[in-house]
Amino acid sequence: MISLPSRHCTVELQALPSRIGQVRRIISAQLRYWHLDPLIDHAALGVTELLTNVHRHAEPDKLCTVDIELLLERLTVSVSDHDPRLPAVNDAGPLDTGGRGLALIAAVSESWGIRRRGDTGKSIWFTLPAPPSALAPPLRAVYGATTDGPFLGAAFGAAGHESGNRAVRSTVVG
Numbered sequence: 001m002i003s004l005p006s007r008h009c010t011v012e013l014q015a016l017p018s019r020i021g022q023v024r025r026i027i028s029a030q031l032r033y034w035h036l037d038p039l040i041d042h043a044a045l046g047v048t049e050l051l052t053n054v055h056r057h058a059e060p061d062k063l064c065t066v067d068i069e070l071l072l073e074r075l076t077v078s079v080s081d082h083d084p085r086l087p088a089v090n091d092a093g094p095l096d097t098g099g100r101g102l103a104l105i106a107a108v109s110e111s112w113g114i115r116r117r118g119d120t121g122k123s124i125w126f127t128l129p130a131p132p133s134a135l136a137p138p139l140r141a142v143y144g145a146t147t148d149g150p151f152l153g154a155a156f157g158a159a160g161h162e163s164g165n166r167a168v169r170s171t172v173v174g
Contacts, residue, residue: 007034007070015054015062015081023066024048027077034070039128042108043068043077046126049101050079053124058083070130074110078125086114086122 009030013019024044031040047066054064064081089102105112105126112126 009068011066013064013066015051015058015064017055020048020051020055023051027066027068030068031075035133036070036075036130038131039075042128043075045108046077046105047079049104050077050124053087053101054079054081054083057085057087059085073130075128075130076125077128078115078123080117080121080123082121084116084119084121086116087124 009027011023011026013023024047027043027047028040031037031043051064051066055062058064058081061082064079067076067078067080069076087102089106090100102112102124108128109126110129112124115123115125117123
């Protein structure tokens with residue numbers, strides 16, 4: 001069995017309003033790079049809610065770490081801070097202007113939870129199922145293997161890009 005390596009990205013920051021938008025853009029770009037475009041909206045929403053909670057509630061500082069990891073068909077997003085106090089899911093009323101962050105995360109994620117880090121803080125995480133297309137490694141042509149000519153002949157230019165209508169009939173996964 002061939003296993004795919006995990007994909008992991010970490011961002012450390014002060015959870016200030018000006019940085020939250022930057023982190024959203026970093027997370028979105030990383031997910032695009034991993035071909036996880038369908039997860040961008042939910043991941044960005046969850047990160048925004050968790051960073052906003054750190055900004056509003058965390059003590060003694062606003063320093064935090066955002067981790068995203070794709071492992072075993074799941075994208076896990078977590079935000080860790082230095083405040084050991086655990087948040088609570090609020091039952092916000094229809095006219096309340098806040099208090100829905102964790103409820104939103106619960107609504108858009110597959111699962112979520114809180115991990116204590118002793119007296120030094122906590123991590124709040126959520127998972128999103130990865131689309132099947134993101135789990136398969138890209139297929140690459142094996143140049144010269146069972147093609148119409150030696151090393152694909154005129155079908156590919158010097159840079160390896162297809163320039164004609166000849167089809168590659170052999171691929172390698174990995």
